[in-house]
Amino acid sequence: MKENTIIKSFLMIWVGIYIFIYGFPFPLSHIPFTHELFSKYILQLKTGFILFFGKSILGIENLEKIELTGSGDTTFDYVMIPAMLSISFFIGLLVIFIKKINRNAGGFYNWSLVYARYFVGLTLISYGVAKFLVGQFPGPSLYSMEVMYGEMSPMGLAWRFLGYSDSYKIFMGLSEIIAGFLLLFRRTAILGALVSIAVCTNIVLVNFSFDVPVKLFSSHLLVLSILVLLPSLRSLFDFLILHKTAALGEFKPLFTQRKFKIL
Template sequence: MNMNQSNPIKQFTFLAIGIYIILYGFPFPLDQIPLTHEFFSKYVIALKEKFILFFGHSILGIEKFEKIQMTGSGDTTFDYVSIPANLFIAVLSALVLVLIGKTRKYAASFYQWTLIYARYFVGLTLITYGIAKFLEGQFPGPSFYTMDTLVGNISPMGLAWRFFGYSDTYKIFMGLSEIIAGFLLLFRRTAILGALVSISVCLNIVLVNFSFDVPVKLFSSHLLLFSILVLLPKIKPIFEFFMLHKPSSLGEIKPKIYNKKFKVAWIIANIYLVGVVPVSRAIGHVQSQKFRTMENEWEGLYSGFDIDSNRPWNKLVLEKNYMVLQSENGPKEYFNIQEIKEEGEILIKNQKDEKNPHHLYIKKLDENQFEILLNLGEKEILAIGSKKEKSSYELVKRGFHWINEYPYNR
């Protein structure tokens, strides 16, 4: 990368961008190394969180501002405040470094290293995203619960998740695209190609998140931004080659390594990040999805029960490891299936009563009539109804057709 070492404006710009990249990505890659989080990164994270809270309270004047733990959202108020807070630290740090005049020799090399950091951060994230597409975790296939929900009652995010979850073929395509882009970014010789693929992949992710109100808008936008920054130093030769049809060379992205010990450490880190981390993430994903593979011979949507004031629900869903009681207009009640015993006995638990499991007994009366006995603590509910299989839903039974004389759009 050509960088005028005597130009303080360029030094400041590249330092500020580089510091921001590291601040946003931290604690990566320390969170991928055993024990480092417990002994180091968690304390730095705690300090960073305190500063963001201070920035939100004192600088931005946000009242009742706190970090909500484990929300599943990446677009919380805390996440939004962290952006200007990180920018503030990055700009201030870069300004101080330029003013004390210690950046001329190392500014260009530092920025090159931060682009490598961005490559690995985006690359391993995309690989993780891609692996998830091959499992049930991110986009589950059609379930009784989702297929029985009115489309008008589905959130925009829920609609997108159901759309992507329907087709295994499309999920595989998305997963392969993300994995290929991720692995290309991890290697120096394929990094520019990886950035090009990553930009197209991340742009699609960003558009989905913004179009369907998926709360990962900030994170996906940063993945796109970092991919663009990786490509940016080579944009001139790429433009000359594709648009002006001139012969051009991308050159090699190779940062300066100052001594042999650092080189050995860098090689070991490369092997670990490229070889070990993707495999460990894949294993972790598979293990986290074991509960979804639970066999449940009583799967189905049970309904058509006789009207009974003692029973506030009119539908019962059994699928894999969970059960849902659904009333006509009231709230749904969720249970985890602990064990499926012989003769239709099922042990279930909900969040209200984790210690003592409840009992559900199912007995088949005839071809499509079932007797359901549900014991919820001291309350016993008996109901007789019918069972609906997945194959009876049009979404499942329609399937794929090469030939369609007329559009089948319902």
């Protein structure tokens, strides 16, 4: 029984650390002037470790981070996943031997889920707002309408198809904004996770089916949404599938003092 508790605590710490490492320096990266003062150094540190892991551990000699490609599925991005999992694993092993941290593994994991909620929520809101702008899914241009069907890339075909209908872009944008907004608040977090899973599943399928190079990032958004929902999955299963009386439980705030809530 004690071994099961230790394993469970370790898994929560491991996953929680990975969530923080993957998302950081979010949300500081959204605050003006923090990139030059802080965020860029954290990103350089992460980049250095990923390059070291890829070259020294995986043996990828020519590994490099290619800037400004618009792709999130480069070799560097794929190496980042095992690199971040590995460093999270060893940090988790280190802290699991500290009894105080071991006892508070559940509290730490809850904090990581709050971080995941805001990471996914604000990302989906930014995705949704982009649907109302010209940058994502633009309408067919004169040039694109003259391109032969067979000459289009899978991504180009998807972009032209989705960009044709303004009403569908509005629907996609509103769906992402609503999902992101619901994730930002404790009382609506479960509903937000359900909507987010539906929205992110569609995004992931489009990215994989049409070779859109944001597969890794969109998959992380989906997995994080599932993790947010996971603690309430049993209650939802009892209510929706078994038709039993079920309660989601009280969502207690992590902060109790008013000044910290405001902060």
